[in-house]
Amino acid sequence: MSITTESRTDVPGGRPDGAASEAGARGFAARIAGWVKSRIDLMPTLASLVIFVAMVIYGEAAYGRILQMNTISNLLINNSSLIIIAVGMTFVIITGGIDLSVGAVIAFSSVSGVMLINHGWNPWVVMIVMILIGSAFGSISGILVQYFNVQPFIATLAMMFLARGLASMLSTVPERLPDDSALRQLATKIKLVDGPKVNDFVITPGVIIAILVVLVAFFILHRTRMGRTVYAIGGSEQSASLMGLPVRSTKLWVYIISGSLSGLSAVVYTARLGIAQNITGIGWELDAIAATVIGGTLLTGGVGFVLGSVVGALVLGLMNVLITRDGGIPPAATTIITGGILLAFVLLQRLVQAKQRE
Amino acid sequence: MNHDSSKGMGVLKRIFHHQYIWGVVAILLLLFINMIKDPSYLSITVNETNGNLVGNLIDILRAAAPVMMIAVGMCLVIATSGIDLSVGSLMVVAGAVSMEFLKGASDNLGAALAALGLALAIAAVLGAVNGLLVSVVGLQPFISTLVMMLAGRGIAKVITGGQNTASTNGSFRWIANGYVVGLPVVFLIALLVVIAVGLLVRRSALGLMIEAIGMDPKAARLAGVNRRGLQVLVYTLSGLLAGIAGVFATASVMTVDVSRTGDQMEMDAILAVVIGGTSLAGGKFNITGAFVGSLLIATLDKTVVFLGVSSSATPAFKALVIVVLCLLQSDRIRSLFKGRSPAAAAPSVEEKEVVAA
Numbered sequence: 001m002s003i004t005t006e007s008r009t010d011v012p013g014g015r016p017d018g019a020a021s022e023a024g025a026r027g028f029a030a031r032i033a034g035w036v037k038s039r040i041d042l043m044p045t046l047a048s049l050v051i052f053v054a055m056v057i058y059g060e061a062a063y064g065r066i067l068q069m070n071t072i073s074n075l076l077i078n079n080s081s082l083i084i085i086a087v088g089m090t091f092v093i094i095t096g097g098i099d100l101s102v103g104a105v106i107a108f109s110s111v112s113g114v115m116l117i118n119h120g121w122n123p124w125v126v127m128i129v130m131i132l133i134g135s136a137f138g139s140i141s142g143i144l145v146q147y148f149n150v151q152p153f154i155a156t157l158a159m160m161f162l163a164r165g166l167a168s169m170l171s172t173v174p175e176r177l178p179d180d181s182a183l184r185q186l187a188t189k190i191k192l193v194d195g196p197k198v199n200d201f202v203i204t205p206g207v208i209i210a211i212l213v214v215l216v217a218f219f220i221l222h223r224t225r226m227g228r229t230v231y232a233i234g235g236s237e238q239s240a241s242l243m244g245l246p247v248r249s250t251k252l253w254v255y256i257i258s259g260s261l262s263g264l265s266a267v268v269y270t271a272r273l274g275i276a277q278n279i280t281g282i283g284w285e286l287d288a289i290a291a292t293v294i295g296g297t298l299l300t301g302g303v304g305f306v307l308g309s310v311v312g313a314l315v316l317g318l319m320n321v322l323i324t325r326d327g328g329i330p331p332a333a334t335t336i337i338t339g340g341i342l343l344a345f346v347l348l349q350r351l352v353q354a355k356q357r358e
Numbered sequence: 359m360n361h362d363s364s365k366g367m368g369v370l371k372r373i374f375h376h377q378y379i380w381g382v383v384a385i386l387l388l389l390f391i392n393m394i395k396d397p398s399y400l401s402i403t404v405n406e407t408n409g410n411l412v413g414n415l416i417d418i419l420r421a422a423a424p425v426m427m428i429a430v431g432m433c434l435v436i437a438t439s440g441i442d443l444s445v446g447s448l449m450v451v452a453g454a455v456s457m458e459f460l461k462g463a464s465d466n467l468g469a470a471l472a473a474l475g476l477a478l479a480i481a482a483v484l485g486a487v488n489g490l491l492v493s494v495v496g497l498q499p500f501i502s503t504l505v506m507m508l509a510g511r512g513i514a515k516v517i518t519g520g521q522n523t524a525s526t527n528g529s530f531r532w533i534a535n536g537y538v539v540g541l542p543v544v545f546l547i548a549l550l551v552v553i554a555v556g557l558l559v560r561r562s563a564l565g566l567m568i569e570a571i572g573m574d575p576k577a578a579r580l581a582g583v584n585r586r587g588l589q590v591l592v593y594t595l596s597g598l599l600a601g602i603a604g605v606f607a608t609a610s611v612m613t614v615d616v617s618r619t620g621d622q623m624e625m626d627a628i629l630a631v632v633i634g635g636t637s638l639a640g641g642k643f644n645i646t647g648a649f650v651g652s653l654l655i656a657t658l659d660k661t662v663v664f665l666g667v668s669s670s671a672t673p674a675f676k677a678l679v680i681v682v683l684c685l686l687q688s689d690r691i692r693s694l695f696k697g698r699s700p701a702a703a704a705p706s707v708e709e710k711e712v713v714a715a
Contacts, residue, residue, distance in 0.1 A: 098500065098501075100504070147690065148688035148690055148691070150685075153441065154441075155684070161622065161674075162674055162677035164622070164673065165671075165672075165673030165675070165677050169668070169674055282508075283508045286508050289504075332512045332520060339506075339508060343491070343495075343497070346497055347495065
């Protein structure tokens with residue numbers, strides 16, 4: 001609820017000030033208001049940053065031990081896989097599509113990966129295979145969407161059922177990774193800052209992978225021709241193809257990127273947990289969508305930021321930490337809260353869009 | 359003679375014009391395969407003591423009942439060019455509500471009716487929430503119902519405290535396990551509901567208006583169709599039907615399994631609807647088709663168990679069938695069959711997508 005009221009005070013507050021600046025009084029407030037008006041699409045992202053900071057402050061005040069190095073390290077380590085799929089989801093949603101298959105693809109990829117390692121495959125080869133499994137599912141969704149004109153949510157929903165079904169065919173019990181497997185090296189903790197007692201700043205290769213993914217995705221989306229095309233498709237697919245942009249191939253690539261990142265996320269997740277199961281990743285598609293939307297990407301496409309999705313993923317991660325610390329909220333309620341946050345942000349987006357149209 | 363045969367051909371053509379006829383063919387094929395394994399598979403015997411019919415076919419009818427409920431609801435939702443991914447979760451919510459209520463109530467008819475009413479009311483309310491999110495808030499249907507799909511299971515876990523809950527109530531149990539005139543009650547209820555919904559939408563203008571908003575929301579609005587009201591109605595109905603399905607599913611064992619009840623049932627519902635010839639693009643629906651599709655799914659599930667094939671393979675197989683049927687419904691494949699160029703068919707689809715966005 002605080003989210004919507006916040007936006008209400010933010011957005012309309014800019015208008016009278018903007019009018020004042022036209023009258024000649026160019027004060028500092030007016031300039032800020034003008035900036036707010038020109039970059040109104042940044043508002044949801046800023047709102048999510050504000051919420052993140054507010055959550056940190058609230059957590060620190062209510063439960064303590066939030067603003068310290070090991071909590072922050074754990075936040076990054078535990079959410080690296082979510083950050084990776086949120087980045088993939090950002091690409092898809094900016095084109096106006098959706099990928100509902102990410103959670104199920106992670107389940108199939110990690111179960112088959114662990115089983116292959118247990119059959120004596122080289123772990124490094126298996127990692128590649130796991131990523132390629134994701135790419136394969138992404139390609140099928142992409143082909144269904146761009147070549148056969150199937151609606152994105154139907155195509156990826158079918159892939160979700162298929163991947164989940166295949167994972168259940170492989171195994172319905174938790175598959176354990178051997179303790180000495182090379183895959184586990186992706187979860188070795190690297191101490192960056194040696195704090196007092198256990199309060200160290202540590203990261204894992206998984207976190208480094210996530211950061212690299214974010215940086216590469218940022219570069220692709222904001223600095224390359226392909227990124228421009230992704231935004232153009234989301235803005236208006238017809239205009240994009242009339243401008244001669246490679247709409248069809250880009251649409252296919254977007255799903256391949258999301259699928260491959262799901263595979264990569266499966267690698268990072270499996271390395272961290274050491275267990276894979278056919279029910280892994282249920283509801284992760286909602287987490288990824290929520291992270292993306294919280295980060296300021298419009299569900300209708302055309303607007304979005306990779307870095308915003310990272311903030312969104314961290315907001316969700318921090319929410320989980322706070323729920324665990326609180327102890328009074330049943331863990332089953334987490335999805336209800338995630339859904340509620342997603343809805344609140346979609347409402348915020350509607351308000352911003354309505355303002356833009358005025 | 360010649361005249362007769364052409365008339366016969368006309369009837370055949372009309373029969374095969376319905377897409378769900380292929381569902382009927384598939385059911386017969388599956389039953390035939392079962393008959394090869396066990397020639398007495400199709401035999402139905404009468405139980406001497408109580409006059410009930412017993413047999414594999416009766417089991418199939420019983421298993422098809424919950425699928426029928428959610429398939430009919432899904433059918434109408436898809437006709438408005440929406441989707442309801444939450445049916446499986448609403449099933450478990452209804453089951454959890456009724457089991458949790460009956461656990462503390464006495465074993466009589468009144469308690470059973472109260473549990474039934476409470477479960478259906480809550481399922482309908484959650485369905486209405488879906489409808490409001492779609493129509494008033496303007497959220498895409500798959501997002502609102504995806505939230506409900508995941509939150510619904512969370513709600514069920516909160517209701518039962520995360521435990522699988524069992525209870526005893528003879529009357530409630532009768533819904534799923536009782537017999538009337540030799541047939542399972544559960545199938546008769548399902549049949550009545552399907553017929554009632556079918557008559558409601560086809561004998562009034564309701565069905566036409568639902569199809570109208572699925573075909574072209576703008577044109578429907580200009581024609582004076584109340585889109586918001588209809589969407590809320592359709593999603594509420596889907597939630598209510600999912601509630602009935604949830605009661606069916608839990609009453610047969612009098613236990614709700616918070617993580618298994620209704621799991622992946624949305625896939626069965628979508629599959630039943632698509633087999634029945636309802637296009638996922640929206641704009642038309644076929645309740646008879648959804649009915650046939652549900653029977654096919656129940657037959658398939660029973661066949662897989664009967665043949666001793668590992669039942670873990672069925673979800674993947676069903677998903678593949680959905681993909682294939684999606685492909686068959688796409689314009690590119692259709693034009694291939696009709697011998698038209700795909701380019702000629704493409705623009706109409708793009709127009710539709712623009713409207714949907």
